[in-house]
Amino acid sequence: MKPTVILPAYPEEIADWWWAQTIQKWPELSEEKILNLIRKEIVVQSDRFNKSRTFDPQAYGSRDLSLLTYGNFFFPRTWKVMTLALSEAYSFREWKKPNKAPIRILDIGSGSGASGLGALYLLRKLNIENSISLEAWDYSGKSLSIQKNIHRACYDLWNDSQIKTQRLDLRNNIPQQKKQRFDLILLGYSMNEILQNSELSERVEWMKQILGMLSTTGLILIVDPAEKEVCNQLHETSAYLSTNERDVFIHSPYLNGALCPFFSEKTNYYSHEVRKISSSSRIEKINNPLSLETHEVKFGLTMLSKYPTQTFLANTDFCRLVSPVRKKKGTLSFIGIAADGLEYMYELQRRSLSADETKILSKLERGDILHIKNGVKGKDPKRIRISKFEDISYQFAPRWEKLQISTNALLDSVT
Numbered sequence: 275m276k277p278t279v280i281l282p283a284y285p286e287e288i289a290d291w292w293w294a295q296t297i298q299k300w301p302e303l304s305e306e307k308i309l310n311l312i313r314k315e316i317v318v319q320s321d322r323f324n325k326s327r328t329f330d331p332q333a334y335g336s337r338d339l340s341l342l343t344y345g346n347f348f349f350p351r352t353w354k355v356m357t358l359a360l361s362e363a364y365s366f367r368e369w370k371k372p373n374k375a376p377i378r379i380l381d382i383g384s385g386s387g388a389s390g391l392g393a394l395y396l397l398r399k400l401n402i403e404n405s406i407s408l409e410a411w412d413y414s415g416k417s418l419s420i421q422k423n424i425h426r427a428c429y430d431l432w433n434d435s436q437i438k439t440q441r442l443d444l445r446n447n448i449p450q451q452k453k454q455r456f457d458l459i460l461l462g463y464s465m466n467e468i469l470q471n472s473e474l475s476e477r478v479e480w481m482k483q484i485l486g487m488l489s490t491t492g493l494i495l496i497v498d499p500a501e502k503e504v505c506n507q508l509h510e511t512s513a514y515l516s517t518n519e520r521d522v523f524i525h526s527p528y529l530n531g532a533l534c535p536f537f538s539e540k541t542n543y544y545s546h547e548v549r550k551i552s553s554s555s556r557i558e559k560i561n562n563p564l565s566l567e568t569h570e571v572k573f574g575l576t577m578l579s580k581y582p583t584q585t586f587l588a589n590t591d592f593c594r595l596v597s598p599v600r601k602k603k604g605t606l607s608f609i610g611i612a613a614d615g616l617e618y619m620y621e622l623q624r625r626s627l628s629a630d631e632t633k634i635l636s637k638l639e640r641g642d643i644l645h646i647k648n649g650v651k652g653k654d655p656k657r658i659r660i661s662k663f664e665d666i667s668y669q670f671a672p673r674w675e676k677l678q679i680s681t682n683a684l685l686d687s688v689t
């Protein structure tokens with residue numbers, strides 16, 4: 275089973291750019307002192323994202339330490355999450371770029387640009403040659419000017435692209451577009467902040483304005499923190515739109531435009547992805563005393579468009595994996611949401627698997643889309659038996675390119 279897409283690693287040029295800005299800011303401080311400043315600020319920002327959830331223009335977009343901490347530590351994570359989402363849009367959800375015309379991207383709540391710039395980079399890595407215009411909106415002027423600086427400083431990563439930024443409070447003020455429509459609209463960890471403490475009706479009206487700016491072949495990619503309430507609100511909003519509005523289709527995370535089965539039921543589960551990522555030696559150094567999770571990203575995901583979703587036979591042959599793979603004594607199992615929109619437990623007998631096959635299946639990730647041949651329902655119709663490894667194949671399984679570790683990095687790690 276080979277990955278269906280190989281994703282480009284986060285560019286070292288950008289990691290180095292952020293670090294250069296950081297040491298320039300405090301030339302009088304030793305590296306260890308700078309690392310300690312960043313570590314303290316990471317704790318403040320993590321608490322703000324996960325605990326206090328208070329956001330305002332001063333939250334992390336106005337102070338240099340906040341911006342540089344975000345850039346060195348959080349920026350690569352949101353970059354990778356949007357790379358995962360866009361790779362799904364392009365390689366699995368039938369997002370079609372304009373033929374020859376420029377690709378128009380809007381990044382809403384762009385901050386310093388992890389999502390928008392990540393999208394430019396991936397499109398170039400996919401050998402897409404159209405010129406690209408990126409429009410970035412945020413209420414933090416400082417973040418927007420950083421984004422322009424990165425775009426200029428690392429231009430080789432996204433040749434033939436232009437960037438335009440606008441400083442706006444987006445909760446109540448979506449600028450009306452006269453004629454222009456966007457091919458991709460990105461909301462990278464920003465919707466939950468912009469629409470904090472909002473009612474469903476407010477979120478629906480806000481999203482209708484965003485949909486109004488989307489081209490007929492365009493796609494809106496939304497990723498948000500993997501928290502139960504945030505993810506449930508995200509899926510409740512997209513379910514409402516696809517059920518009540520004409521020509522609004524949910525492309526992801528499930529198949530056939532299915533609604534998330536979790537938000538409307540009393541369950542501890544909620545819809546989110548968990549994907550492995552690699553982490554640089556600098557991030558590991560920063561993280562060393564903090565021991566935060568740096569080898570995986572968790573995020574809520576949805577994609578909306580005005581074009582219909584791809585059709586799969588509405589049975590259990592195709593599914594999106596939504597649980598870790600569980601290895602028990604006799605069985606290996608996972609939970610999937612199938613193309614009929616329902617949840618199933620898929621199960622293999624371990625005696626039918628070689629050690630290598632068990633290893634490969636253990637590395638399946640939440641968010642992978644699988645094709646299951648010859649699955650058999652048992653007495654319990656929610657349990658699907660799979661008789662052999664060869665009956666499973668990937669439909670969408672992105673994995674990161676493996677980087678050659680440079681001699682310098684190796685030396686760094688032993689000194």
Ligand SMILES: C[S@@+](CC[C@H](N)C(=O)[O-])C[C@H]1O[C@@H](n2cnc3c(N)ncnc32)[C@H](O)[C@@H]1O
Pocket residue numbers: 329331335349352353382383384385386387388389411412413414417442443444445461462463464467468
């Ligand atoms: C977690 S950051 C994500 C930034 C960026 N999209 C990324 O992927 O790294 C959330 C962003 O939303 C912006 N934001 C929050 N509320 C906003 C509002 N009412 N108007 C404009 N921007 C807002 C913040 O300034 C911040 O840049």
